[in-house]
Amino acid sequence: xxxxxxxxxxxxxxxxxxxxxxxxxxxxxxxxxxxxxxxxxxxxxxxxxxxxxxxxxxxxxxxxxxxxxxxxxxx
Numbered sequence: 001x002x003x004x005x006x007x008x009x010x011x012x013x014x015x016x017x018x019x020x021x022x023x024x025x026x027x028x029x030x031x032x033x034x035x036x037x038x039x040x041x042x043x044x045x046x047x048x049x050x051x052x053x054x055x056x057x058x059x060x061x062x063x064x065x066x067x068x069x070x071x072x073x074x075x
Contacts, residue, residue, distance in 0.1 A: 013038065015047035016074065024048050027074070031066045 016024055021037035025048055028035050035048035055063060 010053070011049050011051050013047055013049055015045075019046075021046050021048060028070065031070045033063070033066060033070075 016027075019027065021039045024046075025035050025037050028048065028050075033050060035050050038045050038047045038049060041049065052063075
């Protein structure tokens, strides 16, 4: 990390009511969203980490559409 800039994106953490880490990872994968379980990273909390470093400005609308579909299917 000290050899050059690496911040080409960011991570965010999320959870979803009624879903444990494993279920949320599986469900989001079905919508094309790759995640890592917080528990797999040593956390005691339910939830996942999502990285947006490979998302271009033109792909944010696709991500928004996928998240809207996820929300609609899991209301």
